[in-house]
Amino acid sequence: MSDNAAASAQPLVLNIQYTKDLSFEVPNAPAIFAQLRTQPHVNINLDVQVRRIEEEHTVFEVTLAVHAEGTVAPSKANGGTEEKPMVVFIAELAYSGIFTLNGIPENQQEPILLVECPRLLFPFARNILADVTRDGGIPPVLLGPIDFVGLWQQRRAQASAMPIAHA
Secondary structure, three states: OOHHHHHHHOOEEEEEEEEEEEEEEOOOOOHHHHHOOOOOEEEEEEEEEEEEEEOOOOEEEEEEEEEEEEEEOOOOOOOOOOOOOEEEEEEEEEEEEEEEEOOOOHHHHHHHHHHHHHHHHHHHHHHHHHHHHHHOOOOOOOOOOOOHHHHHHHHHHHHHHOOOOOO
């Protein structure tokens, strides 16, 4: 069996994966490095985005979109009277993969695209985020395991809770 025939027989094929967008900034550098005494508090927002890229085929771009922002409490030693935390870093990553679904019924594609595909991409996105924060002079941000099934179920619950407009 040729490689093409073997690939087409698999129900889920990851054709390519890539960094679609990457942004990292330390807006208060270099002063923040003198003030950074503790690990920053890191707020993570993660989203899974799916876009069909070939209408006649079941080929999709799946993107893990991660926004990470690290903050620390304002320093009292420098006369910091502000209540708002100081931003240490902002990292944004869109890590994507092109997936082909072969022979999967349409009613079964959503969980594959929103659960299985992100699971395959996640370790690579996690490493990129850890490397870029470490290379930026910040302690590396290590994302913990993500419950993609829970995220998918939450997304479905929100979609079903939306009121339907009647014309």
